[in-house]
Amino acid sequence: MQDVSYIIALIGTLALLASGAAWWNVFRKPQLQPVAGRPAHDARENTAAIALVAAFGLSLVAAILAIFASMF
Numbered sequence: 001m002q003d004v005s006y007i008i009a010l011i012g013t014l015a016l017l018a019s020g021a022a023w024w025n026v027f028r029k030p031q032l033q034p035v036a037g038r039p040a041h042d043a044r045e046n047t048a049a050i051a052l053v054a055a056f057g058l059s060l061v062a063a064i065l066a067i068f069a070s071m072f
Contacts, residue, residue: 001065001069006062008058008061008062009058009059009062009063009066011058015054019048022048026044026048
């Protein structure tokens with residue numbers, strides 16, 4: 001089970017790196033599209049935010065599996 005937690009942690013790390021690259025791209029080259037009555041919004045922010053949540057979710061699962069593996 002510990003090997004599975006390592007694999008999930010590695011995938012989570014890769015997702016976190018991809019999220020960091022996506023946020024870097026958003027901040028370096030913003031594509032703001034003003035909408036009437038709303039502030040400007042970059043559509044790539046949604047993709048970066050989803051990647052960030054996925055990375056933290058995978059890291060959480062890996063941590064829980066590692067805790068269970070150490071207990072048994």
